Amino acid sequence: MKRYSQHSIEIGDFSGVPFWKKAAVMDLMYVSYGIFIVILVIGSYILGAFDLLPYDPHEINLDLLMAPPESTGHLLGTDFMGRDILSRLIIGIQAYFLPGLLAIAIAIIFGTCFGVLAGYWGSGFDTIVTYINNLLNSFPRLVLILLMVAAFKPDIYYIMVIVGITNVPVVASLIKGKIQFLKQKYFIEAATALGLNNRVIIFKHILWHNCRSLLIIQATLGMAEAILMETSLSYLGFGVQEPTPSWGNMVQAGANYFMQGKFWPSTAPALAILFTIMGFHLLGDGLNNILERKQGK
Amino acid sequence: MSKEPVLKIENLRTYFYSKSKQAFIRSVDGVNLEIEKGETLGIVGESGSGKSVTALSVTGLISAKPGVIIGKIGFKANGVQKNLLQNLKNYVRINMNTGRIMEINKDNVGWQKNIDRLMHKIRGKEISMIFQNPKVSMNPFITIGRQITESIMLNTTIKKRSEAKERALYWLEQVKIDSPRLRYKNNPYGLSGGMCQRAMIAMALSSEPSLLIADEPTTGLDATIQSKIVDLLAEVKSTVGVTTMLISHDINVIRELSDNVAVMYGGTVLEHGPARDVLSAGHRYKHPYTAALLASIPNEQHFREKGYLQAIKGDVLDTINMPEGCRFHERCEMITDKISKLCKSHEPDLQDISPRHKVRCWLYCDS
């Protein structure tokens, strides 16, 4: 039986509706969780950058191996070498935060350029941009990164450049689609008829007013992917190397202990990855839903 | 004199639920109609009056949620006699409070199964439907020929594909489509709106139904094509003589094709009678809404005299927040002091003002 209820006599009174039925509420929950994660990440990055850590992440403490969480002053316990896990997690953010921002910046800046070229001036540019899109999409990202690692040094910044470049097509096609949509609605024609020159139209009207939410969403998803790439790479032994902690190599280092039943050294960073990536995904999707609902209405 | 009607709709109500407003929409709220064999009933009204929903309710094609259909639809033709809504009320429970619906509990699965079982032998076979926007109403992935033969093989005794193809070509000729053999192999994408509509009419008639429901068949077509389709429907009416329920907001289309006319507003029928009576501006007993509708048809003489296009004052009825009393009273221009209290508080019944003509208005009814 499905129940449909009008919760109060007055139309438009939503007070009686249970919260999980209100789609807007669900999206707000997603977005708030996402923002919480973002704040956590940025905050941890700053802590790490200024070395404001509870313990030295490299300090080996042989007396206190594999301490469980919340014991003897270590909030998240210690790993198999007695090092404080919480501090290592915080430092691990350094591995992907700035590089991730680089990837996002590249994707958005170049993606917007190409998108505008393709959407606004169409035809020739469009074909070239579509070709480049399909070209970059042909590579599995990790394989291309391995190629880069073989050719150059396994520096995380180089790798993030590649990640950014491979995201350029996604941003470009979104922007191009938006511009074509606006064209179809005669938005651009109207603006030109009003006498605005191209530059103003592009920057102010198209990008700022119409595309900014789209770009923010792409930024969140881009960071999620950057984290994924960085952790996968450091798991594989590239990227950040021991003893510098990265969430990926922390999981890898704890592998043997995991098989012996000592789960925590691998699980702590894995959960960090899980909750952080989920935060960015939910943020992106939640914003997307809110955006769609606003436009739908 | 009146034979047993092919379709007899009694107190039909169809309700929807608006998630954004968290409230119920009473799209069809008490409709009574009858169609006799061979008759063409035209249903006319503005958008939102519930006329399309009425048509879809007859065949149970309501897809929006919860899509509760209540009432009795008696269908008798071709040896089949049944209530098309039988037992469906077992799957629905409605709680009301001071005339407003507060809660509906619906067993979606049971409802769906039951209505599919009820309609199984009816849809396509006994009742055929044609819709507006014919180009998007045909499957773009299949040729129109195959779509017609599919209908024939499903709904008639013809089971062999070659025979069905012959029959399909016959009907394509009947609807005056050019080069039927060629069009048979075309996809809807390559055909114009008018040709698609002819194909859809062919598809609907090929199963030789007892009732044809035409939901805004001319809407969405160019004006010149519209008149051609109207001509086609008139010709089909005289050659095939199928009982038709025709729905349109275009009064001229209704006037050309209907024997009887029902005027709908706010989910009910306000006036129901012979076409020439209902649609003549000078008729003695006229529902104010019908009068206003007829007056609002763009009329060159009127425009020249007055200088503006006549409209009906006020806004279309909000089917969520129903006013008390007569549904039209807020926009009515013919209220007299004598009945104004009645108009505001009580809804009139549909009463006979002559043997075949009913009106729902306090002006002509006894309370």
Place this chain on the structure above:
Amino acid sequence: MKLSSVRPIALLISKELVIAAFLLLGVSFVIFIILFLSPGDPFSTMLKGQMLSGAAKAGAREALGISQAWYSQYLSWLANMLHGDFGTSTRTGLPVLGEVIRVGINTLYLTVASMLLTLLLAVPIAIFSARRGMTFFNWTSTIFTYVVSALPIFWLGYIVIYISMHQFGFFPLAFGSSSQKFDWLNFMLPVFVLGIGNGTISEVVRYLREEMERVFSEDYIRTAHAKGASIWKHSFKEGFLIPITETIATKIPFILGGAVVVEQVFNWPGMGRMAWQAAQDRDYPLIMGITLLAAIIVRLGSLIQRVVHIMVNPRASQE
């Protein structure tokens, strides 16, 4: 499919083939540029003594294979590849093409099986959501797919291996081991991990559900319903076949990427693990060959999707 439409379809398919060829050309160029700019200078060793006969006829110092211009190096390399010569691995000395194909089959198995698993999970959820609407079950399964999409796939692998060890007493890294009773685990566990953990499930479910919902609300489905036809039959092409082939084509790169990690976790002898090894060893010919082959697989998937689209959709053939 009528005979009269066969010719334009053949034309369109050839057009797609040409486009795919152009893209692969671009792919090879990108790979070449990356390695050309590499400080390791892989090409002088690879192409020493080989060059186009045209340049040989032109004579000059290029004959010694020293400091060739980039375009002739590219063309030599390309010519070699078209003859099937992808160079030899600097570590093992074995020809690259043969080696990659040998292990590529394992990766192909992993990829295809994982893709099937992902679809097997996503399609029922999508269909259920599309028909029944947003119920509590749907909401929870949506959250679940979000969690699963963010899981680090290597950690999931560890969990699976641990369970396998302690439930079945089987350590699945001994590929092709003598323990016959649970050998099937060797094949199923990596597929399970890659199929669930490749990070695309939530997107796939969302995309499939949206497409199905959209198609179910189309007018032509209503017409089909009104004439007593089966709406599943009528919605199949647009609501099922096309979205699924589109999903497969676009998600292959992600699954191949995930395969690199999964092959590492399970020590699976595939292209991914070979790529990892090649990156470690700076084995340029090998890593180039693998990248190229991976791109070929992706483009092949895309080509198949385009062909299906053309054959099903009469509109596409008239664009």
